Amino acid sequence: MLALFSGLVFLLMIGIPVAFSFWIVVTAGFFFASGMGGLSLVVTSLRSSVAVFTFLPVPLFIIMGDVLFQSGIGGRILDVFEIWMGRLPGRLSLVAVGVGTLFAALSGSSLGTVAMLTASLGQDMSKRGYDKKMIVGPIMAGGMLSVIIPPSILLVLLGGLAGISVAKLLLAGIIPGILMAILFGGYIVVKCIRNPSLVPRTEIQVLPLSKKIREAVGVLPAVVIIFLVLGTIFLGVATPSESAALGAFGCFVLAFAQRRLNDWATIKKIVMTSTKVTALTMIIVSGSMAFSQLLAMVGATEGLMELATNLEVPPLIIISFTLVILLILGCFLDQISMLMIGAPIFVPLAQALGYDPVWYGLLFTIAITLGFITPPFGMLFFVVKGTLKEDISMGTIYRAGFPYVILGIITLIILIFVPKLVTWLPEMMIG
Numbered sequence: 033m034l035a036l037f038s039g040l041v042f043l044l045m046i047g048i049p050v051a052f053s054f055w056i057v058v059t060a061g062f063f064f065a066s067g068m069g070g071l072s073l074v075v076t077s078l079r080s081s082v083a084v085f086t087f088l089p090v091p092l093f094i095i096m097g098d099v100l101f102q103s104g105i106g107g108r109i110l111d112v113f114e115i116w117m118g119r120l121p122g123r124l125s126l127v128a129v130g131v132g133t134l135f136a137a138l139s140g141s142s143l144g145t146v147a148m149l150t151a152s153l154g155q156d157m158s159k160r161g162y163d164k165k166m167i168v169g170p171i172m173a174g175g176m177l178s179v180i181i182p183p184s185i186l187l188v189l190l191g192g193l194a195g196i197s198v199a200k201l202l203l204a205g206i207i208p209g210i211l212m213a214i215l216f217g218g219y220i221v222v223k224c225i226r227n228p229s230l231v232p233r234t235e236i237q238v239l240p241l242s243k244k245i246r247e248a249v250g251v252l253p254a255v256v257i258i259f260l261v262l263g264t265i266f267l268g269v270a271t272p273s274e275s276a277a278l279g280a281f282g283c284f285v286l287a288f289a290q291r292r293l294n295d296w297a298t299i300k301k302i303v304m305t306s307t308k309v310t311a312l313t314m315i316i317v318s319g320s321m322a323f324s325q326l327l328a329m330v331g332a333t334e335g336l337m338e339l340a341t342n343l344e345v346p347p348l349i350i351i352s353f354t355l356v357i358l359l360i361l362g363c364f365l366d367q368i369s370m371l372m373i374g375a376p377i378f379v380p381l382a383q384a385l386g387y388d389p390v391w392y393g394l395l396f397t398i399a400i401t402l403g404f405i406t407p408p409f410g411m412l413f414f415v416v417k418g419t420l421k422e423d424i425s426m427g428t429i430y431r432a433g434f435p436y437v438i439l440g441i442i443t444l445i446i447l448i449f450v451p452k453l454v455t456w457l458p459e460m461m462i463g
Contacts, residue, residue, distance in 0.1 A: 039056075039060070043056060043057065091307075091310040092276035095280045095302065096257075096283050098301075098302045098305050098306050099284055099287055099293070121220075121221050121225055121231065122166060122170075122221065122223070122230070122231045124157045124160070124231075125166050125220045125224070126170070126221070127153060128153055128170035128173070128174045129170050129177075129216045129217050130217070131149060131153070131174060132149065132171075132173065132175050132177050133174065133181060133209070133210070133213045146171055146174075146412050149171045150171055153171065154171055154416075158420070160232050161232040162230070162231055162232065163229075163230040163231070164428050165230075165428060165431060166220075166230045166231060166432075167420070167432075168416045168424065168428070168429050168432045168433075169435065169436060170216065172413075172433050172436065173405070173433075173436040175404070176401055176402075176404050176412065176436070176440075177212060177213055179397065179401040180205045180397060180401060182202035182206065183261050183276065184397070186368075186371060186397055186401075187205060187393075187394075187397055188201075189371060190371060190379075190393050190396065191393070193371070193372070193375045193379075194375050194376070194379035194393060195389075196393050197390065197458075199461065200390045200461065201390055201393055201458075203458045203461055204393070204457060204458050206457055207453050207454070207457060208394060208398065208447055211443055211446070211453065212440065212443050215439045215442065215443060216436060219435060256282060256286075257282045260275065260279045260282045261275050261276065261278070264278060268461065347385040347386065348448070351387065351448075352448070354374075354382075354396075355399045355444060357374075358374060358399035358403075359399055359402060359406070359441075361373075361374075361403070362399070362400060362402055362410075363403070363406050367401065367403055367404065370403065371400060374396065375396070378396060379392060388451070388455060390455060390458055391447075391451050394454045395444060395447060395448065395454075398440060398443065398444055401440070402437050405436055406433075407433075410433065413426065413429050413433065
C-alpha cells in the first residue's frame with residue numbers, strides 16, 4: 033500500500049494530471065500483482081466503473097450550472113439579493129455569501145460561482161471602496177458552499193464511489209450548508225461593525241417594500257428549480273438522476289422563457305463545456321475506482337480496517353484524525369484528488385467503526401471543501417486572482433480566506449458533536 037500511495041503522490045507532485053496519475057499507478061499495480069492478466073483487469077475496471085447509474089446526475093448538474101452562468105440568470109439573482117440586504121453592514125459582502133448559497137442550490141459549481149461573483153460583484157465592490165479582504169473573502173466563502181449544499185457534484189461522486197445513498201447525501205448537505213452560510217454572514221456583520229472603515233459609508237440604499245417584492249418576483253422561477261432538484265428527492269417521487277434531469281430541463285425552460293438563450297453560439301458553448309468537464313470527471317472517477325479495487329486486491333483496505341478497529345483509542349479520535357489528514361492534504365491537492373484517494377479508504381473505515389456513512393460522508397466533503405481556500409494551492413485563490421481585474425496580492429487573498437477556514441472547522445466540530453444536524457433530513461426522506 034505504501035508503494036502505491038508513494039507513487040501516486042509523487043506523480044501528482046511533479047505535475048502529472050490526476051486522471052493520468054491514477055491510471056499509471058493502477059496499470060503498474062495490476063501488472064505487478066497479476067502479470068499480463070492484470071492488464072485485462074484494467075480494461076474491465078475502466079468499463080465497469082463508468083457504467084454506473086449512480087453517476088448519471090453528474091453531467092446533468094454540470095449542464096444546470098452552465099445554463100445559469102451562460103444565460104445571465106445569475107446576475108439577475110445577484111441584483112435582487114443586493115436590494116433586500118438594506119442597511120446591513122457590509123451589504124455586498126453579505127450578498128456574496130447569500131448568492132453563493134442560492135447558486136449552490138441551483139448549480140453545484142463552485143468555480144463557476146466564484147468566477148461569476150468576482151467578475152460582476154467583485155468589480156462593483158472594488159469601485160465602491162470595499163477593503164480587498166472584504167471582497168475576495170466572502171466571494172470565496174459563498175462559492176465554497178456550492179460543494180456542500182445540493183446539488184453537489186462531489187456528493188454524487190462520493191456516493192457512487194463509497195456506495196452511499198446519493199439522495200441521502202444530497203439532503204444531508206442542506207442544514208450544514210445553511211449553518212455555514214449563517215456563520216459566514218455573522219462574521220461579516222461583526223467584522224464590519226467593529227471596523228467600519230472596511231466598507232464604504234455611501235453604500236446604504238433603502239428601497240420601498242413594494243419595489244423589493246416586485247424585484248423578488250422576477251427570480252421566483254429559480255425557487256421552482258430548487259424544488260425540482262431537492263423537493264422531488266425528499267418527497268420520494270424522483271431518484272437523484274431523475275431530479276437532476278428535471279433541474280436541467282427546468283433551467284433550459286427558464287432561460288428560453290426569459291429569452292436568454294436565443295443564439296446557437298451560447299447553446300453550443302454550454303454543450304461543449306459540459307461535455308468536456310463530464311469526460312474529464314469520468315476519466316478521473318474510473319481511475320479512482322480502479323485504484324480502490326487494486327487496494328482491495330492486495331489486501332491494503334482490509335489490513336487498514338483491522339488495524340483501526342483494534343486500536344485502543346476512542347473511535348471518534350480516529351474519525352477526527354482522518355479529517356485532520358484531509359485538511360492537511362487540502363493544502364496541496366485538489367478536491368477531486370482527495371475524494372478519489374480518501375473515499376475508498378476513510379469511508380469504509382468509518383463504517384467499520386460503526387458510524388453512519390451519510391454522516392461521515394458529509395464531514396468528509398466539508399473537510400475536502402475547505403481545501404478550496406487553504407494555502408498554498410486552494411483553487412478558489414487562483415480563480416479570484418485571475419478574474420478580479422484590480423491589483424491584489426496572493427498574500428491578501430490568503431489572509432482573506434483564513435477566517436472562513438476557521439469557521440468551516442468550527443462547523444465540522446459542531447457536526448461531530450451534533451450529528452442530527454446531518455442525519456435529520458435524510459431520516460425524514462419519504463420512500
